[in-house]
Amino acid sequence: MSDKPVVFSGIQPSGTLHIGNYYGAVRRWAAEQGHNFNIFCLVDMHAITVPQDPAELREKTLETAAILLAAGIDPQRSALFVQSDVGEHAQLAWLLNGIASMGQLQRMTQYKEKSAERREQSTVGLFTYPLLMAADILLYRTNFVPVGADQKQHVELTRDLAQRFNATFGETFVLPEPTIPALGARIMGLDDPTKKMSKSGGRSGHAVGVLDSADAIKSAIMSAQTDSGSEISIDRDRPGVSNLLSIYIAATGTTREAAEQHFAGKGYGTLKREVVDALVAELAPLQARYAELRASPDHLRALLTRSATAIRPIAQQTYADAKRAMGLGLGSPGGQE
Numbered sequence: 001m002s003d004k005p006v007v008f009s010g011i012q013p014s015g016t017l018h019i020g021n022y023y024g025a026v027r028r029w030a031a032e033q034g035h036n037f038n039i040f041c042l043v044d045m046h047a048i049t050v051p052q053d054p055a056e057l058r059e060k061t062l063e064t065a066a067i068l069l070a071a072g073i074d075p076q077r078s079a080l081f082v083q084s085d086v087g088e089h090a091q092l093a094w095l096l097n098g099i100a101s102m103g104q105l106q107r108m109t110q111y112k113e114k115s116a117e118r119r120e121q122s123t124v125g126l127f128t129y130p131l132l133m134a135a136d137i138l139l140y141r142t143n144f145v146p147v148g149a150d151q152k153q154h155v156e157l158t159r160d161l162a163q164r165f166n167a168t169f170g171e172t173f174v175l176p177e178p179t180i181p182a183l184g185a186r187i188m189g190l191d192d193p194t195k196k197m198s199k200s201g202g203r204s205g206h207a208v209g210v211l212d213s214a215d216a217i218k219s220a221i222m223s224a225q226t227d228s229g230s231e232i233s234i235d236r237d238r239p240g241v242s243n244l245l246s247i248y249i250a251a252t253g254t255t256r257e258a259a260e261q262h263f264a265g266k267g268y269g270t271l272k273r274e275v276v277d278a279l280v281a282e283l284a285p286l287q288a289r290y291a292e293l294r295a296s297p298d299h300l301r302a303l304l305t306r307s308a309t310a311i312r313p314i315a316q317q318t319y320a321d322a323k324r325a326m327g328l329g330l331g332s333p334g335g336q337e
């Protein structure tokens with residue numbers, strides 16, 4: 001393995017990738033590839049913690065791979081693979097079941113939110129989700145995990161588990177750090193700017209998908225909820241306008257000060273129109289590249305399989321180390337499995 005810092009991150013290949021995923025995570029993954037050893041994972045085993053249609057999940061896995069490549073993930077510089085192709089993810093997650101406490105998992109905000117309405121019916125996988133995520137990260141001796149703000153708590157849990165494992169069984173895991181963008185870490189729903197934009201938001205007007213047509217983007221942004229008043233600035237008490245302005249800043253790459261100055265004295269209609277233009281300008285070239293990549297599914301499958309083959313030995317080694325440290329299996333005098 002190279003001595004560059006290891007960056008690992010994942011995305012669920014369910015629903016349609018939206019601009020929250022893009023600005024909170026994917027665009028940064030692509031931009032920062034040069035300096036690191038990069039591994040990006042389509043976490044299909046996380047996706048099945050809520051019901052999925054099998055054929056659709058397989059389609060979405062290829063779709064998400066093509067979107068990531070279209071967004072600039074370069075297979076020469078980054079591994080891009082499907083989680084279920086490397087069995088050690090599930091195996092290490094099981095070992096972590098023996099370390100994590102119920103209380104720790106019960107405190108996870110994502111679990112509380114996702115299971116709130118139907119706790120008894122929600123899957124066990126939804127509860128132990130963070131352990132699979134911890135396994136993803138720890139298997140590759142990851143230093144940095146670029147994620148949106150909603151995943152910070154899971155990366156911190158991963159760090160705690162690694163620390164506890166190392167203290168109990170000997171130095172095995174590297175302690176990862178989350179990296180969260182200063183802006184775009186939490187893009188909010190357009191229909192309700194007090195709630196995070198999410199793939200499961202489902203309602204029309206909730207999210208902008210990165211594959212949405214210019215018309216769909218226009219209709220979602222123009223009908224986005226705004227606030228009373230007319231000032232255009234980032235302000236905790238004005239979540240609708242703050243969200244639109246954050247999207248504008250993320251899409252144009254301008255600064256908060258410059259954006260606030262640019263919109264001084266202008267109305268919400270102008271802000272919305274300029275957000276639409278900025279999003280269309282950014283997403284149209286991505287969509288053109290996506291269409292080309294998606295037209296060659298065999299090429300996508302081959303690329304994903306090649307990546308899984310390339311990184312599997314790292315996962316196997318870490319899993320073998322963890323297994324041995326915990327006293328599992330018969331081991332061998334040389335310490336190799």
Ligand code: TYM
Pocket residue numbers: 008009010011012013019020021022023024025026043046132133136137145146147148149150151184185186187188196197198
């Ligand atoms: P997922 O698939 O929900 O989201 C993928 C990435 O997008 C970020 N994100 C957002 N950022 C800004 N605003 C939003 N509204 C928004 N919604 C989502 C997420 O923070 C994430 O970075 N559990 C992870 C997937 C995962 C993972 C991992 C991540 C599994 N294993 C290991 C890192 C490392 C998830 O559900 O992401």
